[in-house]
Amino acid sequence: xxxxxxxxxxxxxxxxxxxxxxxxxxxxxxxxxxxxxxxxxxxxxxxxxxxxxxxxxxxxxxxxxxxxxxxxxxxxxxxxxxxxxxxxxxxxxxxxxxxxxxxxxxxxxxxxxxxxxxxxxxxxxxxxxxxxxxxxxxxxxxxxxxxxxxxxxxxxxxxxxxxxxxxxxxxxxxxxxxxxxxxxxxxxxxxxxxxxxxxxxxxxxxxxxxxxxxxxxxxxxxxxxxxxxxxxxxxxxxxxxxxxxxxxxxxxxxxxxxxxxxxxxxxxxxxxxxxxxxxxxxxxxxxxxxxxxxxxxxxxxxxxx
Ligand SMILES: *[C@@H]1O[C@H](CO)[C@@H](O)[C@H](O)[C@H]1NC(C)=O
Ligand SMILES: *[C@@H]1O[C@H](CO)[C@@H](O)[C@H](O)[C@H]1NC(C)=O
Ligand SMILES: *[C@@H]1O[C@H](CO)[C@@H](O)[C@H](O)[C@H]1NC(C)=O
Numbered sequence: 001x002x003x004x005x006x007x008x009x010x011x012x013x014x015x016x017x018x019x020x021x022x023x024x025x026x027x028x029x030x031x032x033x034x035x036x037x038x039x040x041x042x043x044x045x046x047x048x049x050x051x052x053x054x055x056x057x058x059x060x061x062x063x064x065x066x067x068x069x070x071x072x073x074x075x076x077x078x079x080x081x082x083x084x085x086x087x088x089x090x091x092x093x094x095x096x097x098x099x100x101x102x103x104x105x106x107x108x109x110x111x112x113x114x115x116x117x118x119x120x121x122x123x124x125x126x127x128x129x130x131x132x133x134x135x136x137x138x139x140x141x142x143x144x145x146x147x148x149x150x151x152x153x154x155x156x157x158x159x160x161x162x163x164x165x166x167x168x169x170x171x172x173x174x175x176x177x178x179x180x181x182x183x184x185x186x187x188x189x190x191x192x193x194x195x196x197x198x199x200x201x202x203x204x205x206x207x208x209x210x211x212x213x214x215x216x217x218x219x220x221x222x223x224x225x226x227x228x229x230x231x232x233x234x235x236x237x238x239x240x241x242x243x244x245x246x247x248x249x250x251x252x253x254x255x256x257x258x259x260x261x262x263x264x265x266x267x268x269x270x271x272x273x274x275x276x277x278x279x280x281x282x283x284x285x286x287x288x289x290x291x292x293x294x295x296x297x298x299x300x301x302x303x304x305x
Contacts (some may be wrong), residue, residue: 031305032062032063032064032304032305033064033106033107033108033109033133033304034064034065034066034067034103034104034108034109035058035062035064035065035066035067035108035109035110035111035304036066036067036068036069036098036104036108036109036110036111036120037051037054037055037066037067037068037069037110037111037112037113037116038069038094038110038111038112038113038116038117038119038120038123039051039068039069039078039082039113039114039116040082040113040114040115040116040117040139040289041082041083041114041115041180041181042079042082043079043082043113043114044070044075044078044079045068045069045070045075045078046068046070046075051068051113052068054068055068057293057296058304061297061301062301062304062305064304065103067098067101067103067104067108069094069097069116071085071090071093071094072085081180082115082180083179083180083181084178084179084180085180086177086178086180086183086199086200087118087119087122087180087183087184087200088122088199088200090119091119091122091123091126091127094119094123094127095123095126095127095129095130098123098127098130099127099129099130104130104131105131106131107131107132107133108130108131108132108133109132109133109134109135109136109303109304110123110124110132110134110135110136111136111137111138111300112135112136112137112138112140113138113139113289114138114139114140114141114234114235114288114289115140115141115180115181115184116140117137117138117139117140117141117142118137118140118141118142118184118201118204120135120137121135121137121140121142121204121218122200122204124217124218124220124221125204125211125213125214125217125218126204126213126214126217127217128213128217131220132220132221133221133222134221134222134223134224134225134303134304135221135223135224135225136225136227136300136303136304137224137225137226137227137241138227138229138289138291139227139228139229139232139234139235139241139288139289140226140240140241141184141235141240141241142205142226142240142241142242142243143186143201143205143240143243143244143245143260144184144185144186144194144198144201144240144245145181145184145185145186145235145236145237145240146167146185146186146187146188146236146237146246146251147235147236147237167185167187167189169182170182170185170187171185171187171193171194171197171198176197176198176199177199183198183199183200183201184198184200184201185198186198186201186240186245188245188246188247188248188249188250188251189249189250189251191248191249195207195208196208205262205267205268206262206267206268207262207267210267214268214269215267215268215269216269218268218269218270218273219269219272219273221273221278222278223278223279223280223303224273224278224279224280225280225282225300225303226241226242226243226279226280226281226282227241227282227283227284227291227299227300228241228242228281228282228283228284229241229283229284229285229286229287229288229289229290229291230283230284230285230286231285231286231287231290232287232288233287233288234287234288235288237254239254239256242256242257242281243257243260243262243263243270244256244257244259244260245260247259257270258274280303282299282300284299
């Protein structure tokens with residue numbers, strides 16, 4: 001006796017087998033959705049060493065249409081936009097651009113890199129015409145930042161002073177209108193000042209008032225996947241990547257998403273999404289956006305098919 005497969009199938013079985021294989025294959029490939037990428041600060045849509053490379057990688061391995069968002073009409077403009085074009089304006093431009101892309105009509109998955117993460121989330125919330133299936137954010141700053149890139153540590157005195165200075169200036173009209181990073185600067189020492197002055201983040205997080213459209217549109221997602229880089233030296237605090245933040249009134253202790261008012265009062269529908277298992281927290285060892293292809297395949301491909 002051998003427990004090998006009985007190879008003597010009837011012709012009927014063989015026909016059925018190929019029929020199933022064929023229809024299954026057709027179904028799978030027609031279900032695969034295009035992918036839209038939104039780059040971070042200091043980056044562009046298409047540098048070969050960053051998103052240009054990611055685009056090629058996804059195109060070849062997942063075999064779908066991949067669109068890497070470019071703001072403006074040139075790489076230079078795109079690069080500058082990361083600092084100087086207000087996120088509200090960027091979101092409007094991208095909403096219009098993607099809405100007219102015929103290849104995205106049937107829906108797509110979206111991946112945000114660094115600040116591109118919160119911009120993409122704003123797009124999901126504001127641009128009702130798009131059909132976004134899964135939203136993946138890598139190293140995003142969903143609750144904003146309170147720190148400077150590569151600031152050695154929050155205990156460094158110089159760094160702290162510089163932070164206070166930027167904090168003072170971040171909420172001036174000038175900075176809010178002209179510097180992208182000021183629009184998601186989140187001062188935990190004065191939450192009310194942040195809420196009333198932030199021209200972008202406090203709005204998309206429904207901290208000023210509750211915009212029901214935001215809740216409804218975010219709810220349409222199948223999954224909201226947030227990736228945190230455990231050794232990130234750029235994003236402060238680290239946990240903003242998972243929608244956590246400093247406890248209000250100080251800048252040392254951290255609270256997770258579930259302890260924030262946004263969640264407890266369910267201002268954005270995140271609690272409801274969490275109850276429906278739509279929120280996924282993933283972590284990656286390494287510094288800001290330092291992932292390998294293997295890590296990407298193992299952890300994210302299942303959300304891109
Ligand atoms: C809520 O958001 C939608 C989508 O961006 C916008 O059209 C609407 O004006 C907002 N509502 C308020 C009261 O701001
Ligand atoms: C917060 O900022 C407001 C407006 O600038 C100011 O009136 C208030 O005193 C500040 N509160 C704290 C705790 O610093
Ligand atoms: C992360 O940082 C810790 C402490 O600084 C260090 O021990 C560890 O090797 C780092 N891991 C990676 C993957 O860089």
